[in-house]
Amino acid sequence: MLTSHRKQLILEKLAAEGQVLSKDLSAHFDVSEDTIRRDLRELAAEGQLQRVHGGALPSSSAVATFSERKSLKIDAKQRIARKGVELISDGQVVIIDGGTTTSELITLLPADLRITVVTHSPSIALGLVAHPAIEVILIGGRLYKHSIVTVGAATIEGISNIHADLFFMGVTGIHPEAGLTTGDYEEACIKRAFSGRAAETVVLASPEKINTASPFVIGDLSLINTVVVEHATNVDWIQAVKEQGVTVVKA
Helix, strand or coil, X not given: CCHHHHHHHHHHHHHHHCCEEHHHHHHHHCCCHHHHHHHHHHHHHCCCEEEECCEEEEECHHHCCHHHHHCCCHHXXXXXXXXXXXXXXXXXXXXXXCCHHHHHHHHCCCCCCCCEEEECCHHHHHHCCCCCCCEEEECCCEEECCCCEXXXXXXXXXXXXXXXXXXXXXXXXXXXXXXXXXXCHHHHHHHHHHHCCEEEEEEECCHXXXXXXXXXXXXXXXXXXXXXXXXXXXXXXXXXXXXXXXXXXXX
16 A cells, blocks of 8 residues: 555544554554554644654644634634633633634623733733723733743743633643643643633633644643533533533533
């Protein structure tokens, strides 16, 4: 079998099953595990999948630039963001992560909602400038231009002085086994720090993030309390997430 054909079949198997194991692929194609590992390595370099210990998972498309992600699954993001707004109550301190789904969230906040928003995203802060009743606290630091958020020691220090009711965490991948992942090491650290300062953590999971993984782990699913998904999300995936103690809300 040609290498290109085997790679295509690996991708088809990954799409159908949600993950592949090197050992199983070796037996299936009757080639060595070294050959399979090379295939997976090359496919990962092309951005076709995310390698993990023992095999591979689907690679998240949510690691593209902010402007590219802005138009990705826009209708789904709006529906999920609208459901996310329902989780917010007057008087709360709410941490809002940077991201395209959270950018939709802030556009849907009622004009009479009185909360304090803490964010390390200049875009989120600017998006709330005209809101009549929301106090905004912007956490400073080094600007990570890819995601338009601040990162680094100054950001961590600012986070440590907060006790929030709710944290809307942005992720690029959410997987029952691989957990919560993102495309940048420092961003992963910031997200963990924010989660540690909030009574509840929510992930707004648009379809391109579900059952996928990115290189840097934020934490396992125990880090979050709630995930908001589209109504048509795979029932087996939802059940696997619920079994880890996470509440699943359908938009």
